[in-house]
Amino acid sequence: MSTERGLFDLTCADFGLIRGITESWDHLLSRSIAAVREQFIEQCGLIAQAEALPRIAGRILGLMVFDGKDYSFSEIAEELQISRGSVSSSVSLLTAMGVIERTAKPGDRQDYFRLSEDPYTTFFARARNRAERAHKTIQETRDAVPKDKREIRSRLKEYETFYATLIKALDSGT
Amino acid sequence: MSTERGLFDLTCADFGLIRGITESWDHLLSRSIAAVREQFIEQCGLIAQAEALPRIAGRILGLMVFDGKDYSFSEIAEELQISRGSVSSSVSLLTAMGVIERTAKPGDRQDYFRLSEDPYTTFFARARNRAERAHKTIQETRDAVPKDKREIRSRLKEYETFYATLIKALDSGT
DNA sequence: CTGTGTGTTCAGTTTAGACTGAACGTACTA
DNA sequence: TAGTACGTTCAGTCTAAACTGAACACACAG
Structure with missing residues (x-):
């Protein structure tokens, strides 16, 4: 069996290489919008998790941001493949936070x-x-420490100042 | 059985009331410093937890802030009643973060x-x-969405702007 | 060398809380 | 009235991460 190859003979490895190139182009340029959407929604879930929020709440937010349409309760459950119980709790959390709002469609319950x-x-x-708490x-701790414990009170004061600064910084963003 | 009461007759309910008052004074004025310290340390644990850090790391920080002295590895374990394994991981986390620093005492290993x-x-x-991530x-998501999807890109842009603002706000506090 | 004290590692346990899904109450329809 | 579609609730399950503790590796003392 000969291993000689002409200019247009392609081996299995070549196909693999070509597929590889196509995939990386795909990733960089023409990744389907559905895939981008999917990944964005999942990333939103992770971001939420890092902020101590339920992952599902983040995914719902991602859905809303990306699609920008009115979503019904059951559409959310179906789209994200989650139980109605989860939709209920996360949706009411997001509503309470003011991130999303409840609307209605005439003739639809x-x-x-x-x-x-x-x-x-x-x-x-x-x-x-959180910072304020x-x-x-x-x-309160500092107030409860006797005045003559100078150093304890001073360290607490420094710690306190950090949070005061943080609060001011956050206010500056509003 | 008479229900009349003289000026100095005390009922069960009165004792309850008095104890209640004493306790609130106790809380406000004369709570022992040891109790204040204890509670502060625990609260630091909870604060850390809310910031997605291990509770023990927060308690160690609380210990350092309140007592302000150099603590040995095993003193920390004993003081907080935690395993040496926990001390090791939380202490190296806090060190990596730059919150505490490792020191040495001459003649002590x-x-x-x-x-x-x-x-x-x-x-x-x-x-x-976190905000930057x-x-x-x-x-990246916005870059991957075709230019003609105006509304999607605009919503992503708004979301992006929020984080940009947050980052700027946090920088203003440094 | 052995023995003791040290910090780290990691496999196992525990715990907090996200998530599920069945049961429920309510509101509309026929 | 019964029947259907809806959102909420809650007891139970599942999962990820904190935490433990025994085993380990290293350093020093004898």
Whole structure:
């Protein structure tokens, strides 16, 4: 069996190479919009998780941002392949946060949801709240430490100042 | 049985009331410093947890802030009643973050730790990193969406802008 | 060398909370 | 009235990550 190859003889390996090139082009240039959407939604889930929010809440937000349409309760469940219970809890969380809002379609008994105008200011508020709670805790601790414990109080004050700075920084973004 | 009461007759309910008052004074004024310290350390654990850090890492930080002394590896384990394994991982996390630093005592083979100068700037950096990762993800998604999908790109742009604002806000605090 | 004290590693356990899905209450339809 | 479609609730399951503790590797003392 000869291993000689003419100019246009292609081996299995060549096909593999070509497929590889196509795939990387695909990734860089022509990745289908469906795939981009899919990945974006999943990434939103991970971002939410990193912010101590349920992953599903993030995916719902991603859905809303990408598609920008009114989604019915059951469409959300179907689109993300999650239980109605999960839709219920995450949707009410996002609604309470002001990220999405409940709407209605005439002649349709289902709840519909869409991005609220200005969905993102809540995130500042969330971070601010956490910082404020921490600040308060430290302040109360310092108040409870006798005045003559200078060094303890000074270290607590420094810690307190950090949170005060953080709160001010977050306010500057609003 | 008479229900009349003289000026100094005390009922069961009165004792309850008095105890209640005493307790609230206790809370406000004379709570022992040991109890204040204990509670502060636990609260630091909870704050850390809310920031997606191990609870133990927060408690160690609380210990360092309140006591302000150099703590040996095993003292930390004993003081917080945690395993040496936990001390090791949380201590190396906090060291990597720059919140505490490793020191040494001459003639003592143990590692010692104390608050680093400027322990808190890392926290800004942490938040900034998360925001930057999110920003990058959204940006990449927008780049992958065809130019003619105007509305999708515009919604992504808004989302992106939020993170850009957050990053700028966090930078303003440094 | 042995023995002791140290910090790290990692396999196993525990725990918190996200997620599911069946049961429920409600509102509309026929 | 019964029947259907809807969203919520909650007890149970599942999962990821914190935490433990025993085994380990290293350094020093004897």
